[in-house]
Amino acid sequence: MKNIRNFSIIAHIDHGKSTLADRLIQKTGLVEARNFRDQILDNMDIERERGITIKSQAITLPYINSDGEAFELNLIDTPGHVDFSYEVSRALASCEGVLLLVDASQGVEAQTVANLYAAMEHDLEIIPVINKIDLPAADIEKVKEEIEVDLGLDSDLAILCSAKEGTGVEEILDAITELIPPPEGSRDDPLEALIFDAHYDPFRGTIVSCRVFSGKLTAGETIRFMSNNATHKVEEVGIFRLDREPKKELSAGEVGYIISGIKTVSDVHVGDTVTLDTRPAPEPLPGFKEVKPVVFSSIYPISSDDYQSLSEALEKYKLNDAALVYQKDSSVALGVGFRCGFLGMLHLEIVQERLEREFGQSLIMTVPTVRYQFVLNNGEKIRVDNPMDYPDPTTINKGLEPFIRASIMIPERYMGVVMDLCLDRRGVDSRFNYPSPGRIEVQFDMPLGEVIYDFYDKLKTVTQGYGSFDYDLLDYRESDLVKMDILVNGEKVDALSQIVFREKGRSRALQACERLREEIPRHMFKIAIQGAVGGNIIARKTISPFRKDVTAKCYGGDITRKRKLLEKQKKGKKRMKMIGSISIPQSAFVAVLRSESK
Amino acid sequence: MEQAGLYLHIPFCRSKCPYCDFYSLASGSLIQVWLDAVLSEMGQYRERFGSFDTLYLGGGTPSLLSESQLARLMQALFHHFHFDPRSEITIETNPRDLNAEKVKTLKKLAINRVNVGVQSFDEGALSFLGRRHGPGDAMEALSRLRTAGFDNLGMDLIYGFPGQRMACWLETLEKALSFKPEHVSCYQLTIEKGTAFWRMKEKGKPMSVGEKTEREFFVETSDFLTGRGYIHYEVSNFARSPQHVCRHNEKYWHHVPYLGLGPSAHSFLGGRRWWNVRSVRNYCRILKSGKSPIAGQETLTREQMNLESVALGLRTCKGFDRAEIRGSAARKNLADLEKMGLLRYDENRVMPTREGFLLAEHLPLYLCE
Numbered sequence: 001m002k003n004i005r006n007f008s009i010i011a012h013i014d015h016g017k018s019t020l021a022d023r024l025i026q027k028t029g030l031v032e033a034r035n036f037r038d039q040i041l042d043n044m045d046i047e048r049e050r051g052i053t054i055k056s057q058a059i060t061l062p063y064i065n066s067d068g069e070a071f072e073l074n075l076i077d078t079p080g081h082v083d084f085s086y087e088v089s090r091a092l093a094s095c096e097g098v099l100l101l102v103d104a105s106q107g108v109e110a111q112t113v114a115n116l117y118a119a120m121e122h123d124l125e126i127i128p129v130i131n132k133i134d135l136p137a138a139d140i141e142k143v144k145e146e147i148e149v150d151l152g153l154d155s156d157l158a159i160l161c162s163a164k165e166g167t168g169v170e171e172i173l174d175a176i177t178e179l180i181p182p183p184e185g186s187r188d189d190p191l192e193a194l195i196f197d198a199h200y201d202p203f204r205g206t207i208v209s210c211r212v213f214s215g216k217l218t219a220g221e222t223i224r225f226m227s228n229n230a231t232h233k234v235e236e237v238g239i240f241r242l243d244r245e246p247k248k249e250l251s252a253g254e255v256g257y258i259i260s261g262i263k264t265v266s267d268v269h270v271g272d273t274v275t276l277d278t279r280p281a282p283e284p285l286p287g288f289k290e291v292k293p294v295v296f297s298s299i300y301p302i303s304s305d306d307y308q309s310l311s312e313a314l315e316k317y318k319l320n321d322a323a324l325v326y327q328k329d330s331s332v333a334l335g336v337g338f339r340c341g342f343l344g345m346l347h348l349e350i351v352q353e354r355l356e357r358e359f360g361q362s363l364i365m366t367v368p369t370v371r372y373q374f375v376l377n378n379g380e381k382i383r384v385d386n387p388m389d390y391p392d393p394t395t396i397n398k399g400l401e402p403f404i405r406a407s408i409m410i411p412e413r414y415m416g417v418v419m420d421l422c423l424d425r426r427g428v429d430s431r432f433n434y435p436s437p438g439r440i441e442v443q444f445d446m447p448l449g450e451v452i453y454d455f456y457d458k459l460k461t462v463t464q465g466y467g468s469f470d471y472d473l474l475d476y477r478e479s480d481l482v483k484m485d486i487l488v489n490g491e492k493v494d495a496l497s498q499i500v501f502r503e504k505g506r507s508r509a510l511q512a513c514e515r516l517r518e519e520i521p522r523h524m525f526k527i528a529i530q531g532a533v534g535g536n537i538i539a540r541k542t543i544s545p546f547r548k549d550v551t552a553k554c555y556g557g558d559i560t561r562k563r564k565l566l567e568k569q570k571k572g573k574k575r576m577k578m579i580g581s582i583s584i585p586q587s588a589f590v591a592v593l594r595s596e597s598k
Numbered sequence: 599m600e601q602a603g604l605y606l607h608i609p610f611c612r613s614k615c616p617y618c619d620f621y622s623l624a625s626g627s628l629i630q631v632w633l634d635a636v637l638s639e640m641g642q643y644r645e646r647f648g649s650f651d652t653l654y655l656g657g658g659t660p661s662l663l664s665e666s667q668l669a670r671l672m673q674a675l676f677h678h679f680h681f682d683p684r685s686e687i688t689i690e691t692n693p694r695d696l697n698a699e700k701v702k703t704l705k706k707l708a709i710n711r712v713n714v715g716v717q718s719f720d721e722g723a724l725s726f727l728g729r730r731h732g733p734g735d736a737m738e739a740l741s742r743l744r745t746a747g748f749d750n751l752g753m754d755l756i757y758g759f760p761g762q763r764m765a766c767w768l769e770t771l772e773k774a775l776s777f778k779p780e781h782v783s784c785y786q787l788t789i790e791k792g793t794a795f796w797r798m799k800e801k802g803k804p805m806s807v808g809e810k811t812e813r814e815f816f817v818e819t820s821d822f823l824t825g826r827g828y829i830h831y832e833v834s835n836f837a838r839s840p841q842h843v844c845r846h847n848e849k850y851w852h853h854v855p856y857l858g859l860g861p862s863a864h865s866f867l868g869g870r871r872w873w874n875v876r877s878v879r880n881y882c883r884i885l886k887s888g889k890s891p892i893a894g895q896e897t898l899t900r901e902q903m904n905l906e907s908v909a910l911g912l913r914t915c916k917g918f919d920r921a922e923i924r925g926s927a928a929r930k931n932l933a934d935l936e937k938m939g940l941l942r943y944d945e946n947r948v949m950p951t952r953e954g955f956l957l958a959e960h961l962p963l964y965l966c967e
Contacts, residue, residue: 546960548956548957549809550956550959553785557862
């Protein structure tokens with residue numbers, strides 16, 4: 001056990017985490033250069049494109065240091081977005097140390113600070129690494145100063161590296177073995193293994209990734225999940241190399257996987273403790289939390305004939321995403337679809353993108369919303385996560401909406417704009433912390449409904465990328481909630497309804513009408529878009545009709561060209577939803593929440 | 599089956615007009631070589647089209663050809679192809695070319711329909727359009743043609759350019775009607791890619807008058823001409839009576855077969871369309887080596903035929919066969935569009951109203967599945 005090291009790499013997006021991971025894998029000889037594919041750890045297309053890591057994964061690297069001593073280095077990858085902060089915290093809880101990566105040309109950024117705090121919370125050894133020193137814009141001295149001042153770390157310990165060119169990688173490996181403490185815990189104690197990830201394999205079922213803190217586990221034994229006491233017989237244990245490598249046992253200090261005939265990842269909960277059925281641990285490991293969806297939206301097929309195919313796609317997708325929940329839903333405007341719950345907006349976008357890309361679905365997603373509560377006059381309490389279920393207003397005694405505590409870390413100079421943004425989003429009860437000179441942590445209690453859509457983007461914009469954002473769910477608080485409907489040419493489109501805070505009704509209605517005016521193409525007739533609360537029209541925009549579109553000439557040489565143009569337009573029209581005689585593009589359904597034009 | 603039409607593209611002009619995107623060279627130096635080539639292209643087609651009942655000499659500026667060149671061309675055409683005795687034989691002309699001699703030649707060569715590129719009777723408009731003739735040239739040319747006994751005259755007019763006043767445009771129309779033309783084409787100025795006007799627009803010069811004004815001019819033009827008894831039978835075309843519609847152009851709009859000869863010309867036969875290489879030099883070189891100048895072809899699927907029938911039909915008052923309306927959505931839209939005043943239909947045909955003409959570009963999207 002003294003030759004095991006468990007670590008993560010934490011970094012701001014684009015600071016080179018995946019490239020460094022690749023270099024470490026390459027350097028330790030786990031993969032031959034000619035078989036090397038860049039960025040091995042991120043194996044989903046979407047992750048590559050967005051430059052973020054969605055699902056954490058692990059890999060065990062064999063390493064022999066300059067003294068000839070053999071080590072097993074377990075690199076645990078972490079997702080990098082606030083939607084997945086719980087998964088990050090479980091990955092960090094499985095480590096003894098982290099590499100904190102800073103871009104030599106960009107310097108310390110907000111996310112770096114937030115990541116540092118996360119690592120400190122878990123009492124991890126932190127090794128600062130300055131990456132991309134090969135860049136002409138690299139300013140190593142300045143970055144060192146920032147590490148010293150902004151992060152409060154010893155910059156003399158910072159390792160200089162260019163993951164791209166492979167310089168400094170050896171020093172990093174040595175630092176991992178020298179500075180990060182080996183795991184503790186006894187293999188003779190009862191089994192305690194922390195689940196930090198799970199994914200689905202079509203042949204083997206759910207593969208559970210875990211860090212063993214104490215005890216040992218071999219195939220054939222029966223494990224128990226401590227959160228729900230479910231038991232499973234272990235078929236195989238092993239470690240992650242480039243592929244899974246079965247082993248006789250997993251024991252204290254190690255990172256590996258368990259296969260035990262679990263059908264879906266939904267039966268496995270990240271953060272749960274695995275123990276042995278015959279000799280259970282007295283207490284689960286700390287920090288378990290059931291991850292619950294906070295953002296809800298409905299998914300409909302563009303063509304109602306595709307319902308069955310969407311249903312099958314969701315079923316398949318769900319095998320690998322425990323966080324997604326869904327049930328059947330129907331709408332007058334859109335037909336039959338599914339009501340889904342997500343961890344956050346990024347999670348929603350990922351689900352949408354993967355359903356479209358990997359499963360070939362053409363979808364409409366409706367306005368995302370949070371889950372509200374209503375206490376009715378008869379004392380009954382109902383939960384509403386779909387505006388269509390908004391109760392008859394005369395029966396409502398009071399409404400409640402979920403509140404979060406938002407923590408925003410910013411350089412001091414952005415204080416004013418961030419305050420404005422938070423107050424606009426109904427933030428209350430502000431508090432300020434000063435973690436280091438020049439930096440402020442602003443905390444607000446805010447309605448979750450105000451941040452789910454474009455709050456994070458807005459924050460990034462007003463702070464020029466320096467603002468980091470994290471939140472914890474607090475509680476439900478009383479709120480005056482109304483349902484705002486959208487009418488297109490007098491026809492109510494139920495899928496565009498939203499539950500909103502009464503005082504914001506008018507501005508939200510105007511905003512929704514304006515977005516729809518931008519999104520819906522001109523038609524041959526005038527289109528009126530209206531926002532209404534309780535039957536009163538409170539906002540209106542119109543889309544003027546085509547007045548003339550005919551071209552002057554169409555002779556022999558023009559016909560093919562003209563037809564091709566029509567074919568293209570026809571295709572575009574097929575990707576729109578017909579509501580009455582109006583074609584509404586997919587994008588319009590979510591755009592109504594956007595506060596500004598694209 | 600209806601008889602086919604023959605189009606011959608004569609890609610030569612004295613100078614390029616800044617609005618025109620038809621293929622032509624601003625020099626006549628290649629006319630002889632081109633003539634040899636086009637004659638040899640005729641040889642490649644003998645029997646396939648059966649007989650023709652229209653011939654259209656288009657361009658470019660066909661009237662640029664000398665008497666002997668025109669004579670050789672016509673002779674070859676009548677030698678290679680069979681024409682119905684009642685054929686409509688049209689030539690496009692520039693007013694400046696129509697001297698007494700040229701008019702006599704046209705008459706002699708059995709041409710029975712002359713289309714004159716008048717464009718405008720307003721000095722300022724003609725100079726904006728880069729035309730090298732004045733209003734007087736066109737008037738003289740038209741009188742000469744009448745005197746020579748041509749009883750089927752058409753003229754091309756352009757309107758809707760920046761700064762043009764409605765009154766000024768109506769004056770041009772009024773003057774045009776004083777010659778009692780059998781046919782008037784009124785083209786709203788379109789800024790086409792590759793033209794001088796396009797380049798001006800790219801440089802930021804305001805070249806369009808906006809949708810609202812375009813609509814006003816279109817409606818006013820139609821009102822004016824139909825008020826004088828003309829039939830608005832296609833988006834841009836008006837005929838003095840039903841027998842004066844351009845029979846050749848009608849073939850394009852109703853999928854009647856046509857053969858196009860010359861560089862960049864398009865042909866259509868039995869659901870197949872093909873087109874020749876664009877460049878005159880290439881065209882001549884290919885034909886000299888005895889090969890086919892066809893640059894591309896397409897065979898239309900049922901769906902594509904449907905889309906074209908509807909789109910082209912909607913540009914003409916004849917409309918299209920109602921059987922082209924397939925599927926429940928299209929049927930429902932048909933009724934809706936009638937209510938909106940964009941179409942009329944009976945058991946056999948679907949026809950656009952004038953409002954329908956204005957939106958002819960978008961209507962097919964609602965009528966084809």
